[in-house]
Amino acid sequence: MLSRTASELYWMSRYLERAENLARMLDVSYSLSLMPQDGRGNGLEELAMPLLITGTLETYLERHGQLHAERMLHFFALDEDNQASIYNCLRAARINAHAVRGRITADIWENINATWLEVRSIANEGLGRYGISRFCEWVKERSHLFRGATYGTIMRGEAYRFIRLGTFIERADNTLRLLDARYEMLGEEAEEVSDTSARGYYQWSALLRALSSFEAYTEIYRGSPGAHQVSELLLLRADVPRSLRACMEELNHILASLPGDNGRPAQRLAAELDARLRYTAIGEILDEGLHTWLTDFILLVRQLARAIHSSYLEAV
Incomplete structure (x- = not known):
């Protein structure tokens, strides 16, 4: 193509x-x-x-x-x-x-x-x-x-794969930015263990609804949504369609299926990010600092987008 x-x-x-x-x-x-x-x-x-x-x-x-x-x-x-x-x-x-x-x-x-x-x-x-x-x-x-x-x-050919690439790179970036923005808006309330404040409840619930994940949350967790549970759901759950991990699994799979050697830098980075999410626990992310972790991963997703562009979308 x-x-x-x-x-x-x-x-x-x-x-x-x-x-x-x-x-x-x-x-x-x-x-x-x-x-x-x-x-x-x-x-x-x-x-x-x-x-x-x-x-x-x-x-x-x-x-x-x-x-x-x-x-x-x-x-x-x-x-x-x-x-x-x-x-x-x-x-x-x-x-x-x-x-x-x-x-x-x-x-x-x-x-x-x-x-x-x-x-x-x-x-x-x-x-x-x-x-x-x-x-x-x-x-x-x-x-x-x-x-x-x-x-x-x-048809499940290259056209389909590039359409899906665009979808999931954009979705991954959006999930990261939305989660980071809501976490920063809550300020000190986001650090509370229970997150029982009315403001915290509505902020986290609104975020889950914005990402069509509220029903998934109520099925998996008990109690009011808080930073720990919401972050785990939206970052590390592979079975939640708009989660970061679900996006990275799709990107890794799509890039690995594209023929040729030009895409190796993008394929390698996608595999690394997929593995990082697969073997990371939410406690490790929160210990590092959620805002810091999200900011770093936003840059990594941007780096992956640049790798995809230089590997497949630039005229040689």
């Missing part, structure tokens, strides 16, 4: 996964901003959290000068001038899909194209009239349909 084609398939799926992850991030922040703030602010800080996580807060402040709920929601979701918005992620996914129409099925293309046409209609209507929660659910639904069309209709 040509590196250009591989790159477009990879980024098509990365942008769609990113749009879904941004919607999850925005939905949980919006929901928490509506709760009583217990003297901690008026909810604007919570709404600004997605901007902090994605590194777009400074850009927003340069354009708008101050935090404003309606402007922040529009900026993050539907702003055409914000390259990191959900709107622009869906546009970029459609551009990449159009370039590789000959390598994807009609079902995949129709899903992505219909998503782009509908988000343009939503943008014209305005987020206020459409509803932020409804919009976030719509984005997640369109992403689910894309994955269903991919899994159900495309």
